[in-house]
Amino acid sequence: MGAGHLTRLEGEMNTCIRCAYCFEKCPVFNERGWDSDGARGKVILSYGLLTGQLKPSKYVADKMFRCTCCRDCIERCPSNVNVIDIVSSARADLVASGFAGETHKQVVENIKKTGNIYGDAEVVSPLKEGETPLFLGCQYLSRPNKTKKYIAILEKLGIHPEVQKEVCCGFPMEILGFKAEFESHKEKFSQFFPHKGAIALCPTCTVFLKEGYGLDAKHVLQVISEKIPEAKLGLKVTYHDPCDFSRGLKIIDEPRKILKKLGVEIVEMKDSKVQSACCGGGGGILMSDPSLSDRIAKNRIRQAIETGADTLITSCPTCEQVLKKAATDVGGSEGKNIAVRNIEDIIWMGVK
Amino acid sequence: MKSDIGMLKAIVGESDVSDELADLYVYSSDASVHQALPSVVVRPKTIEEVQQVMRYANGNRVPVIARGAGSGMSGHAVPIDGGIVLDMKRMNRILEIKPEDILCKVEVGVVNDELNRVLKPYGFFFPPTPSSGNICTIGGMIGTNASGNRAVKYGATRDSVLGLKVVLANGDLVKLGSNTRTDASGYQLARLMVGSEGTLGIVVEATLLLSPLPKYRAMGIANFDKLEDAGRAISDIISTGITPSMLELMDSVAITAVNRALNLGLPDVAAIVIFECDGMVKESVGHDIANIRKTCERHNGSGITVSDDPKEMARIYEGRKKLFPSLSRYGEGLVSTPLADDMAVPMSKIADCVQEIHKVAKRNNVIMSAYGHCGSGLIHTKIMMDPTKESQWEDAKRAVTEIYEYVYKIGGTTSGEHGIALSKAPSWKVEKKDSLEMMRAIKRALDPHNILNPHKLMDAPDDWTKATALRYNVRRG
Ligand SMILES: Cc1cc2nc3c(=O)[nH]c(=O)nc-3n(C[C@H](O)[C@H](O)[C@H](O)COP(=O)(O)OP(=O)(O)OC[C@H]3O[C@@H](n4cnc5c(N)ncnc54)[C@H](O)[C@@H]3O)c2cc1C
Ligand code: SF4
Ligand code: SF4
Numbered sequence: 001m002g003a004g005h006l007t008r009l010e011g012e013m014n015t016c017i018r019c020a021y022c023f024e025k026c027p028v029f030n031e032r033g034w035d036s037d038g039a040r041g042k043v044i045l046s047y048g049l050l051t052g053q054l055k056p057s058k059y060v061a062d063k064m065f066r067c068t069c070c071r072d073c074i075e076r077c078p079s080n081v082n083v084i085d086i087v088s089s090a091r092a093d094l095v096a097s098g099f100a101g102e103t104h105k106q107v108v109e110n111i112k113k114t115g116n117i118y119g120d121a122e123v124v125s126p127l128k129e130g131e132t133p134l135f136l137g138c139q140y141l142s143r144p145n146k147t148k149k150y151i152a153i154l155e156k157l158g159i160h161p162e163v164q165k166e167v168c169c170g171f172p173m174e175i176l177g178f179k180a181e182f183e184s185h186k187e188k189f190s191q192f193f194p195h196k197g198a199i200a201l202c203p204t205c206t207v208f209l210k211e212g213y214g215l216d217a218k219h220v221l222q223v224i225s226e227k228i229p230e231a232k233l234g235l236k237v238t239y240h241d242p243c244d245f246s247r248g249l250k251i252i253d254e255p256r257k258i259l260k261k262l263g264v265e266i267v268e269m270k271d272s273k274v275q276s277a278c279c280g281g282g283g284g285i286l287m288s289d290p291s292l293s294d295r296i297a298k299n300r301i302r303q304a305i306e307t308g309a310d311t312l313i314t315s316c317p318t319c320e321q322v323l324k325k326a327a328t329d330v331g332g333s334e335g336k337n338i339a340v341r342n343i344e345d346i347i348w349m350g351v352k
Numbered sequence: 353m354k355s356d357i358g359m360l361k362a363i364v365g366e367s368d369v370s371d372e373l374a375d376l377y378v379y380s381s382d383a384s385v386h387q388a389l390p391s392v393v394v395r396p397k398t399i400e401e402v403q404q405v406m407r408y409a410n411g412n413r414v415p416v417i418a419r420g421a422g423s424g425m426s427g428h429a430v431p432i433d434g435g436i437v438l439d440m441k442r443m444n445r446i447l448e449i450k451p452e453d454i455l456c457k458v459e460v461g462v463v464n465d466e467l468n469r470v471l472k473p474y475g476f477f478f479p480p481t482p483s484s485g486n487i488c489t490i491g492g493m494i495g496t497n498a499s500g501n502r503a504v505k506y507g508a509t510r511d512s513v514l515g516l517k518v519v520l521a522n523g524d525l526v527k528l529g530s531n532t533r534t535d536a537s538g539y540q541l542a543r544l545m546v547g548s549e550g551t552l553g554i555v556v557e558a559t560l561l562l563s564p565l566p567k568y569r570a571m572g573i574a575n576f577d578k579l580e581d582a583g584r585a586i587s588d589i590i591s592t593g594i595t596p597s598m599l600e601l602m603d604s605v606a607i608t609a610v611n612r613a614l615n616l617g618l619p620d621v622a623a624i625v626i627f628e629c630d631g632m633v634k635e636s637v638g639h640d641i642a643n644i645r646k647t648c649e650r651h652n653g654s655g656i657t658v659s660d661d662p663k664e665m666a667r668i669y670e671g672r673k674k675l676f677p678s679l680s681r682y683g684e685g686l687v688s689t690p691l692a693d694d695m696a697v698p699m700s701k702i703a704d705c706v707q708e709i710h711k712v713a714k715r716n717n718v719i720m721s722a723y724g725h726c727g728s729g730l731i732h733t734k735i736m737m738d739p740t741k742e743s744q745w746e747d748a749k750r751a752v753t754e755i756y757e758y759v760y761k762i763g764g765t766t767s768g769e770h771g772i773a774l775s776k777a778p779s780w781k782v783e784k785k786d787s788l789e790m791m792r793a794i795k796r797a798l799d800p801h802n803i804l805n806p807h808k809l810m811d812a813p814d815d816w817t818k819a820t821a822l823r824y825n826v827r828r829g
Contacts, residue, residue, distance in 0.1 A: 014687045014739055014824060015680045018383045020421045020487045033395070033441060034370070035422060036378040044378045051825045053377060060374045078674030079688075080613055080681060 003096035005089040005179060006050040013047045016040070016081045022073035025271065027278040027296045028066050028285075036063055039073030039083045046090040056097035064090050065101060066292060069175055069283035071247040075274060084175075091177030103287035104176045111185065115167035115192075116141055126151070130162030133198040135217070137205035138168050139317040146317070149344050150201055150220055156351050157227040161199060167192045171208040176284050189213070199223055203244040203251075203316045204282070210249075219245070221315055224347060225254035231350035232263040238309040239266050240300065240323065241276035242316035250274075255315050255343055262350035267307040269300075277303060279314075281322035297326035305336045315343040356412065360394050360436070363404045368395040368442070379419070379437045380823075385689055385739075386427035386774055387823035390417065390437040397442045399517070399525060399556045406554065407523035409436055409803050417805045418550040420461065420489030424496060425690035426767075427774035428549050432807045432820055438554065440491045446470055447557070455514060455531065457559050460491030476562040479506035482769075483673040494555050496771040497547030501672065504590075504727035505597045505630075506563060508769075510546040517557035518545060521799040531559055544794070549771055550805040552798045566630035568637045569597070570660040571668060572645060574653035575621040579603060582623035583703020585651035586726045589627070590699055592647065594640050598628035599727025603706060605682065605736075606675055606723040613678030616671040619655060623706075625726075626668060679721055679734050686719065686736040691775055692752040695759045696729045696768030708758050709733055716751040718744065730768040739824035745817050752816075753779065774819045777812030784810075 006013075022039035023029055029038030036045065045063060048054030064087060073083045094100070110119030117138045125136060126144060128151065140147045154161050170189055173182035190213070197216035200206040209217035239259065245251045252273045259266055271277040280286075280296025301323060304312040312327070314320050324340040331337040361369045370376075371392045381387045391414075396402045409416045415435025422429050431437055444461035451474045458467060464485035468477050481500035482488055488498065494516070499508035506512075515529035529535060529542030545552055576582040582601055589599060602610075607618045618624060625648060629640040645656050659665060679688035697705045706722040709731070713720035724732035735751060737744040756766060756779035766772065766780040781788060788810045795802070795811075802811075813819040 010740075010825065011685060017677050017680055017688055017690075018381060018422075018823075019484065019677050020383065020423045021484070021674075021677065023421060023487045034375060034378075034393075035439070036375045041378045044381065045374055047825075048374070048377045054374060057374070059372050063374060078613065078677035080678075 003093055005092040006046055006086070009046070009086055009089055010050060012081060013043055013050065013086060015079050016043045017079055018044070019078070021076050021078060022083065024076060025072045025275065025277065027068055027070060027072070027280060027299070028292065031292060031295050032066070037066060042067060042087050042090070043081065043083060046086045049090055049093055056094050056099055058099055061094045061099035064094060065288050066285060067283045068278050068280060068285055068296065070243040070278035072243070072278065075247050088175050088177060092179045095177035100177065101288045104284055107172050107287065108176065108178045108181055111168045111170070111173060112181065117168055117172055118142060125163050125165050127165065128161065128163040130160040132159060132161050133193070133195040134161035134163050135169070135193065135198045135200040135205060135209065136163065136166060137200060137202035140201045143317060146342065146344060147201065149348050153224065153344065153347055153351055154220070157224060159223060165192065169205045169208045169212065171204055171212065172284070174212060203242045203249065204318070207244045207248040219249060219251060221254050221258060221343065222251060225257050228258050228261045228347070229351065230261050230263070233346065233350055234263055235311065235346070236265045236267065236309055237311040237313045238269050238304050238307040239272070240269070240279065240304065240312055240314040240319060241273055242314060242319045243276065243278055243282060245315060246274050246276050258343070258347060259313065262346060264346060267309045269303045269307055271303060279319040279322050281318040286318070286322065293322060294326060294329065297322040298330050301326040301330045301338060305330070305338050309338070311339045311341055313341055313343050313346060317342065356408070357392060359408060360392060360405065363408070364394055364396050364401050368397070369393070379422070379439070380430065382422040382424045382427065382429045383690065384425050384427040384430065384773070384775055385691070385822050385824070386430040386820040388430050388432050388820040389434060390431040391434045393437045393439055395439045395442050399519065402438070402519045402554055402556055403523045403525060405436065405438065406519050406521060410522050410801060413801050413803060415803050415806050416554070418491060418495065418554050420492030420495070421484070421487045423484045423488050424492065424773060425693060425770050426772060426776050427820065428496060428771060428808070430774065430820055432774065435803070441489060443556065449474055451476060453531070454562050455559055456562060457557060458490055459557055460489060460494065460555050462490050464488055464490065464493060471562065472565065475565050477565050478560055479512055479563045480509045483676065490558055490560070491555055494546050494558060495548070495550050499769050501598045501600055501725050503725055504599050505595050510543055512561045513542055513546050513558060514561050515559035516542045516545055516555050518553035518555050520553050521801065521804050529559070533561065547771065549773055549808055551795060551808055552804060566597070567632050568634045568660070569628060569630040569665065570637055570641045570658060571598070571626065571628040571665045572641060572656060572658040573668065574625045574627070574645070574648035575619050575655040576623045576625065576653055577621055578652065579623045579706055580703040581651045581653070582625050583706060583726070585625055585648045585653055586702055587699040588651065589644050589647050590727060592643065594643055596627050596640065596644060596727055597630040598626065600626040600672060600724065601702070601706070601726040602626070602675070602723040603721060605719060605721035606679070609679045609682045609721065610671050610675055613681040614671050614674055616668070625653065626672060628665070675723060676732070676734060679736060682719065682736050685738050687739050688734045688736055689739065689748065690770070691735045691748055692755045693733055694724070694767050694769040695731055695756070695764050697731060697759060697762055697764035699729050701762045701764065702726050702729065702731065705731055705759065705762060705764070709755060712751050712754045712758070716747045716754070718747050718751055720751070728768065739822070740827055742826050742828050745822065745826065749817050756783070773808050774812050775816045777809060778814050778816055781810060
């Protein structure tokens with residue numbers, strides 16, 4: 001048996017009536033097709049771990065780590081079962097039993113050593129005095145040009161962000177099942193980031209600052225949407241709602257409002273807004289099962305191509321990264337092309 | 353069995369067979385309270401593969417349990433004797449849509465709502481509308497003769513199945529039924545397969561009768577301070593000759609549950625009746641809705657609202673579809689169990705039956721909700737209980753027995769929708785005592801070695817709480 005992280009969730013797992021409603025759009029189930037790959041399967045496997053009917057094993061761990069944490073199951077579940085809480089707790093028990101993946105261990109070590117997921121001490125914040133605390137997160141720390149662009153946009157709109165030296169929010173530790181490591185990282189994070197509220201650049205960090213630390217965090221697009229001026233960019237795009245955005249933060253209208261104000265026409269994909277299909281980049285599968293991640297991303301790109309738009313816009317750096325690769329792959333193998341861009345590029349075009 | 357895994361892999365391919373305990377564990381349960389491990393899970397893609405698996409299983413006397421989404425609520429797909437679980441979801445092609453013949457041909461792994469999505473541009477739909485339509489397969493619907501809230505107008509799955517291709521226990525492939533709307537002669541074998549819960553053959557293809565999509569639809573809700581008034585209104589509506597496309601009852605427990613879980617904002621009353629009419633002519637829909645409204649008013653229905661706004665109708669419809677799962681949030685520590693959950697009673701007895709259900713629940717320390725497609729005389733109940741307490745299972749067992757005794761006394765039947773399998777079998781065998789031997793003879797004729805979903809229906813154990821392990825971690829006390 002693991003370290004007992006699942007114990008407090010017995011009632012939650014009993015609440016699952018095993019209706020399978022969460023099959024419908026689970027990206028992992030749709031790709032792999034075994035009942036044990038879907039959200040219901042993960043709840044059942046977790047129950048087995050809790051009761052001891054299943055022993056922790058590599059096979060169970062592989063199943064449990066094949067989850068993009070896209071929250072689609074939670075959104076669909078009529079019993080409001082918090083599948084991600086269950087999955088991350090099952091992962092924690094599996095990790096405690098010695099079934100952590102090597103790539104995941106490495107990420108956690110990196111955070112411990114350098115404060116960022118890359119293990120690169122050279123990745124540092126572009127320090128800046130200002131009025132409003134801005135949290136960049138590892139993804140933006142490692143993409144200084146994008147970060148500068150967001151900072152410039154905020155300045156143009158009269159918001160003066162303050163950037164300090166920061167460490168990872170610790171979400172990877174929590175979601176990959178390294179709960180003990182996260183508990184000690186939490187203190188470190190709070191020393192580096194002692195604020196009660198912040199603007200954050202990454203959707204996942206924004207959710208986690210709220211849920212993991214109880215901070216009054218806003219995503220940068222929420223702030224921008226209130227101040228965006230009109231422009232006439234004349235583009236026609238499709239917009240991919242990142243899971244942490246449309247389901248985690250329930251931010252659906254803001255990016256659309258921004259694009260509309262900038263004179264960008266949006267053609268919606270079949271699965272959009274709260275029902276947005278996952279990009280395949282979350283939950284750690286990009287590291288542990290890149291080929292599954294690729295397949296999920298390609299499915300999304302195919303949906304985007306079906307709209308007839310020539311550009312897909314998203315507002316999450318991870319989505320951007322995996323969808324860009326998928327777009328290149330689909331372009332190469334199926335001869336259908338679509339460009340993938342992050343929304344900050346478009347906003348910058350409109351406000352610069 | 354172990355040594356034969358290689359044989360099964362040779363038939364369907366290495367990656368579509370698993371005897372890993374983790375997979376077996378997941379396939380050991382469905383949406384019921386039961387749990388039993390299979391020996392192996394096999395996922396065929398073609399009819400030939402199904403035939404080969406059946407030849408192997410028949411020769412080696414290995415049980416085979418067909419499984420779709422595993423959303424059955426009475427242990428239908430739970431492999432009580434182990435054996436092969438045949439996951440049919442990979443056989444999911446829509447083979448033909450023939451608008452001119454008002455039919456389509458599908459493989460059985462096709463999901464109900466996906467079929468309807470594809471049919472929509474043709475102006476047709478496959479009318480049985482189970483709440484689980486977003487995930488349940490055509491094979492599972494055939495297995496259980498599924499129906500739903502629109503059954504009052506459009507009937508159950510059996511009414512829309514014209515023909516079937518079935519792999520028999522010995523691996524032979526047979527065509528049953530026809531491609532035509534009428535087929536009068538001989539034994540109705542396709543119809544026999546529908547509702548046979550995987551005990552007579554593995555259905556691999558189905559020819560389905562479609563219905564034209566109605567152009568107009570309107571929905572209303574009426575509130576009732578007394579349950580019996582709601583019950584009388586329902587039976588009156590049906591007896592006036594109107595055929596609503598939906599006529600649903602929700603009692604106060606159900607109302608509280610959906611409001612809590614889904615924020616539907618339904619009024620806090622003893623019962624509500626949800627009604628819907630559809631058709632090709634707007635005036636005719638309006639006329640029927642007005643008549644239903646008047647009937648509800650006559651029976652003290654109040655606060656009646658009617659809408660033809662698709663968004664508002666979808667909000668209510670979705671809420672209704674999620675009622676059963678949302679009951680799991682009714683109270684701390686209580687979960688919703690599908691026991692004695694879909695009896696059908698004569699129209700005039702709906703109100704009495706709902707009241708009796710609450711009395712039985714009280715007597716037996718459980719909470720029960722009552723709701724359902726009452727326009728078809730169908731009442732859904734769920735028992736809300738603490739599944740970790742052994743004593744609650746004894747309470748539930750008594751409640752189930754008492755409810756069915758009452759249902760039979762008033763001329764009702766065990767299951768109007770979800771089927772029998774394990775949980776309902778003990779009472780059902782009492783109700784159907786005159787048919788049991790005939791059913792066993794049919795089963796013996798088609799499946800002499802008893803390998804197809806054995807020990808279900810007429811052959812199920814007499815104590816459902818002990819038929820298999822319960823899927824909950826039950827403690828003494
Ligand atoms: C939340 C919820 C709501 C529901 N609402 C409704 C409702 O409104 N109406 C309703 O009727 N039911 C309802 N159900 C019950 C269930 O969804 C239906 O019975 C459904 O049709 C089962 O389909 P499935 O694919 O899940 O089949 P499974 O549960 O996998 O199988 C059901 C039975 O069919 C047999 N079977 C499956 N495939 C085949 C095949 N190819 N050949 C032969 N036998 C086969 C199985 O052996 C089993 O006996 C609901 C269930 C849930 C959990
Ligand atoms: S997690 Fe929710 S949607 Fe999924 S099977 Fe359980 S109750 Fe149903
Ligand atoms: S979070 Fe997404 S990938 Fe994970 S189980 Fe739920 S639907 Fe599937």
